[in-house]
Amino acid sequence: MLIRSESEARIARLQGELSAQGIDAALILHPIDIFYFSGTRQTSALLVPAAGAPVLWVRKSLSRAQEESAVTVLPFPSSRDFAQQLPEGIRTIGFTFDVLPVQQYNFYAKLLPGKEFVDISAINRDLRSVKSPYELELMRASGRRTCAVFAEVPQFLKPGMREVDLAAEFEYRLRRAGSEGLTRMRAFNQEIFMGLTVSGSRAEAPGFFDGAVTGRGLSAAAPHGASLAPIDRDVPIILDFTGIWDGYVVDVTRIFVLGKLSERLTHAYQTSLAIQQYLAEHLKPGVICEELFQAAAAMAEDAGLGRNFMGAPGENARFVGHGVGLELDEYPVLAQGFKVPLKAGQTIAIEPKFVIPGEGVLGIENTFAVTEQGGENLTQSSDEIVYL
Template structure:
């Protein structure tokens, strides 16, 4: 459970940013934001004023929120008539997360916060959350350790003839038995993910909606992501890209396996993936500009003659090579074209240089790192090598 001292540090960091923006308070109704500051995911509204005590108004479950939350002032959600009296009359400018709040909810709370101006604090909130405390980093290291243990079991059950679905089910069963929570939370609209990807050969290169290098065929047009009914075959890369979610914290990791040898072109691409990862990890230091790191990775791929299939099939390429992770899979920062912001110590980033070869499969690597003064600290710390079985 979230420690009270940790919660208070987060709230004070947020308050500093709110004061800088000239806001009186911030209101959070998105569950994972409420959890981040208050330590409970119960259906609640969290009010964090710049001055005075935070207030948690709970729709359900009040009893569980009182058991879990780090906030002292916890009350049942009031009726509309009582809401104004609960707030008091000192709030004029209030931060709201426009990135995740539906219009209907926005309009509802505008009426409840009569006389207040709502201002967007989406980016401010995400910046605060992007820098992980030592407490958070310990939890992410534990997530990395436990996910790595499951990856290391793959050779014991990987064999030709399995369907992608069978491989995924076995991996996910073991991950769940290890305590994996499975909630791969994503902030981006219209994105969703079921734990991860277990893909092989030509099936792995199927393009799709997912905002990443690899999507997979999936099981239907309604579920066009991840493992399919296709069978694993010898001589094709088995691509496994999975999240580990423990105590709410997500790490992201990819390893490649193979039943027998792989073609030389794919082996070359794997070596280039490792070289790009190494280049980026050395530069995961405070002050490095995200867009410049992506640009350098793309140039390395181009110089190797692999630019057209870097981070996606030709014509379907994703324009990033790393993304923030934490309580959500798509946190700040992003090593992406157009993301012209400097890295900060304590940010956690999944670096994922990958290459997609139509008709052959996907090759690459992914690990989660923490930004530090000496470069990236590897959190998903098992060997990167392709495992041949």
């Protein structure tokens, strides 16, 4: 169960933002947001007035929510009574329009006539981006456990395997270690199954996934990650995986090779390590996200790899890192156009990667916390390519 002081602190921060922006209350409906503030992800609605006590109205399961929630739990009101459950004086209500379906919006608009609904997506994402010491401890634990599975790869990566076989072996060990499997993403249209296991030139396949790597996948319906093709010798094998315990995601990439790599690939990999080191040193409060992306892109350019940075030439993604926590795609993003300063306690997956057409994709990825001393690596283990 979420400790009550955590829930209270998170709700107090939300209330501060609501007050500052003149919003009278928030009605939180997305399950992982409800979990963040209350400690349960049961199907429910969390009302947080700008001042006063929050309440969690639960549809299913009431008993499970009572067991888990740090916020007062009540049965979901009838539609007729719903409006009367709001405290006096609430006129504007914030919802997370980034994930709220129009049907849900319309349902609540009917229940709450005369109220003004406003978008608090950015408030919510900003709040959630900064992790408390308690959350950082959970992410360190997820990091240790995920790295332990990466350390086992040499035991099961064998010549002749298909990409999907290697994926299955890795996923199997993650699951036995207790990883929760379901990788939550917030952006409309984005989805992923645990991670990406891709190799050689198949890793270059472009796709819907908003990252440097997509992979062929198993069909047009699941067009990312491992394919049925066998893994070749002398190509980079990418394992880019999420490990998830207590809801907290870390995002890690390591490169494995059956045989050896060309000098060009090795040079690209060394460049990704240098970019990671630069970024880690600068993951300090106040540093502007966009400037970190620009610095990384300039380092890639200086290494003669500008066209290969974060995507195939002409299809380059314009970011080099992304927030991660209860979802894989949190704030902030180290991206062109993201002109905001880092805050202490934000957790960011740094993933400088290069696509070398005809040869493959490679790069490093670790999940860091922003601190006054620079990035704390939450997924610490050897960053070196593993040759088998």
